[in-house]
Amino acid sequence: MPVTLVDRLPLPNLKVYTAGSVSLLSIAVYYALSVTSDPNWRANSTLARQDSIESGQGEQRSIPDQLQPNSTRNVSEQFVDVITFMMQEPLCMWTLINIAYCSLAVFGFAVQRLVFGPLRVAEAQRVKDKFWNYVFYKFIFVFGVINVQYMDEVLLWCSWFTLVGFLHLLGQLCKDRYEYLSSSPHSGGWAHVRLACLLAGILAAAAALLAAAAVWGLPAGRDTFAFMAAECVLVLVGALHVAARYALALCAADAAGAAAYYVALGFEAAALLAELALAAAQVAQCSMLVSMASLVLLLQLRHLLHELQARLRRHRLYTALATHMSRNYPMASKEEVEKNQDNCAICWEPMKEARKLPCSHLFHNSCLCQWVQQDASCPTCRRALAAGPAAPRQDAARHPNHLFHFDGSRYVSWLPSFSVEVTRVRPEAALAGAQLDAAAAQLQLMFPQHSRAALAADLARTRSADLTLDNILEGRLPPAAPPRPAPPPPRPAPARADAATMAAATPADPADGAGRFSRCAAEREAQLRRRKQQLVEAARRRYLARLAPRS
Amino acid sequence: MAGSALRRLMAEYKQLTINPPEGIIAGPINEENFFEWEALITGPEGTCFEGGIFPAKLHFPPDYPLSPPKMEFTCEMFHPNIYADGRVCISILHAPGDDPMGYESSAERWSPVQSVEKILLSVVSMLAEPNDESGANVDAAKMWREDREQFNKIAEKLVRKTLSLE
Ligand SMILES: [Zn+2]
Numbered sequence A: 001m002p003v004t005l006v007d008r009l010p011l012p013n014l015k016v017y018t019a020g021s022v023s024l025l026s027i028a029v030y031y032a033l034s035v036t037s038d039p040n041w042r043a044n045s046t047l048a049r050q051d052s053i054e055s056g057q058g059e060q061r062s063i064p065d066q067l068q069p070n071s072t073r074n075v076s077e078q079f080v081d082v083i084t085f086m087m088q089e090p091l092c093m094w095t096l097i098n099i100a101y102c103s104l105a106v107f108g109f110a111v112q113r114l115v116f117g118p119l120r121v122a123e124a125q126r127v128k129d130k131f132w133n134y135v136f137y138k139f140i141f142v143f144g145v146i147n148v149q150y151m152d153e154v155l156l157w158c159s160w161f162t163l164v165g166f167l168h169l170l171g172q173l174c175k176d177r178y179e180y181l182s183s184s185p186h187s188g189g190w191a192h193v194r195l196a197c198l199l200a201g202i203l204a205a206a207a208a209l210l211a212a213a214a215v216w217g218l219p220a221g222r223d224t225f226a227f228m229a230a231e232c233v234l235v236l237v238g239a240l241h242v243a244a245r246y247a248l249a250l251c252a253a254d255a256a257g258a259a260a261y262y263v264a265l266g267f268e269a270a271a272l273l274a275e276l277a278l279a280a281a282q283v284a285q286c287s288m289l290v291s292m293a294s295l296v297l298l299l300q301l302r303h304l305l306h307e308l309q310a311r312l313r314r315h316r317l318y319t320a321l322a323t324h325m326s327r328n329y330p331m332a333s334k335e336e337v338e339k340n341q342d343n344c345a346i347c348w349e350p351m352k353e354a355r356k357l358p359c360s361h362l363f364h365n366s367c368l369c370q371w372v373q374q375d376a377s378c379p380t381c382r383r384a385l386a387a388g389p390a391a392p393r394q395d396a397a398r399h400p401n402h403l404f405h406f407d408g409s410r411y412v413s414w415l416p417s418f419s420v421e422v423t424r425v426r427p428e429a430a431l432a433g434a435q436l437d438a439a440a441a442q443l444q445l446m447f448p449q450h451s452r453a454a455l456a457a458d459l460a461r462t463r464s465a466d467l468t469l470d471n472i473l474e475g476r477l478p479p480a481a482p483p484r485p486a487p488p489p490p491r492p493a494p495a496r497a498d499a500a501t502m503a504a505a506t507p508a509d510p511a512d513g514a515g516r517f518s519r520c521a522a523e524r525e526a527q528l529r530r531r532k533q534q535l536v537e538a539a540r541r542r543y544l545a546r547l548a549p550r551s
Numbered sequence B: 001m002a003g004s005a006l007r008r009l010m011a012e013y014k015q016l017t018i019n020p021p022e023g024i025i026a027g028p029i030n031e032e033n034f035f036e037w038e039a040l041i042t043g044p045e046g047t048c049f050e051g052g053i054f055p056a057k058l059h060f061p062p063d064y065p066l067s068p069p070k071m072e073f074t075c076e077m078f079h080p081n082i083y084a085d086g087r088v089c090i091s092i093l094h095a096p097g098d099d100p101m102g103y104e105s106s107a108e109r110w111s112p113v114q115s116v117e118k119i120l121l122s123v124v125s126m127l128a129e130p131n132d133e134s135g136a137n138v139d140a141a142k143m144w145r146e147d148r149e150q151f152n153k154i155a156e157k158l159v160r161k162t163l164s165l166e
């Protein structure tokens, strides 16, 4: 469920944040040192606090023996003193919490640099979406569902969710990167090893968190444990799914074969069911109160149910198609597959097993299944086939969404406002009137090169901001004034320059021309640019040479 | 779904790089988005478009190669089978289901065995031999039929423009 953050928080970059945090910490430590250097600081601060008796459960030491001035304090004792003091003093405490978050951010950054390198745009976007989505729902959970009363409880939940959320984000990154690596032909082995290591780390950390939930959550009650464990289970399922795909790839299984399909089905269903159970438990927890939180959760519940339904529908279609295929088109025999030297004409990949059409053309089972849903003919010779169960058109399968606005400032003044897009059940009640105008205005802010009228027209057609967004991003909705790519800067092409000087000006680099396919994306891009430039320059030379004798 | 599309596009890109057809270059502009390609097509010899280098964009759908890509020229074009906005109207780019012109047999339309290379080669032959029955650009079709000399003059001008000689 995508969350569109309307008012983005101005986040400082990591360097500034780290520098700020470290300097804050050093100020706090300096302050703590200066206070604790007085041997009687404990007595002083305790006396000062005696009137205001607070919960401070950490400070149960007997005061009398601390009162004796201890002149020979060694370093470790002083360290303990400093820490104790800082845990007591609210300002220092916040500094410590801040530095903990900062180190987590630095750690995350290091992991990202080490394992992923620079993130791809799509990956960064996914992580950002997931992050805000997560923050939104956990906020709802902490303040709307379990209704925590005390600050220390809030802090505990926050730190728990921070850790789990950190694993969630890493898991998401792993999944995206795995998909990218497995689909790009030149992925180095090291990239896979690093990713697998990180995956193992995530699995271990999630298991450890699950154990922690059992140790600390169970005594606090079943519900607490369930809420804590559910998140760990979600992380585990996601990471295990990627691990299972790795295992399948290692066994050289067909990426679109039955085994891969059922693994994907199992994990996706498990993740959906876990999420569904979590949402249902949250709704049950706050069932007595009709509040903002329960409304949001109910909407989420409905969305998850729809997802599950859609998944089951897809599965039914898959099985129907599989029986249709096996009834009508037999698998090719081993000899036939071996005799056939060609790759599958649909995906261009080699075939270990194949399905044979009556015209004796061979294809991967999965490739053929997908094509037959679209057109009942042989891709190679166009001979008509018996029509199979047709897939619903993709557009029809996607329900138009509607924007759900969450005004965070109603809870706490500094909270941003969110718009959550929620699946809508009645498609006929679509975006209309003021809602449509608002959505168009919002989209125009994001894509200033599109005219408001064009956006509104597309919104009226798609009836969903989400679909229109897809249309824009995938280029189906061109900008109002299509920015024609600027023509290449008009080179003052010497009209009468002889071919020799022109050739010297553009030395043909043999390593650069065709025939070489670099392993590195940046190199490939550069090579493509150079090849294009050379083609244009060669054409210009030829054209001028052809023109010369005429004039 | 997108994974297999990406693998297939990468395979095609590799083939087009290692073994490019004469006068044709194609590849993703930015590999962050492998579904957006730019192609350069050399005007076929012996025709009015000879010598020009015509840039075009290819947009691939996420379920490529089950669905065809869309292609549009990004330079100014004047041709019976190219719309004024640069979109190319050619049967190989039409999905089997839709037939806007109603004259194509399904054999000429898109199928997953087609490829970027085949599309670009068809476009080259389309430049050489316009199909004046399709009405993507009615003016161009009319001029092609009735005033070939004028058509050639315009084409010559376009060629000079693509080489930035004008
Ligand atoms: Zn295949």
Ligand SMILES: [Zn+2]
Residues within 6 Å of the ligand: A357, A359, A360, A361, A378, A379, A380, A381, A382, A383
């Ligand atoms: Zn066939």
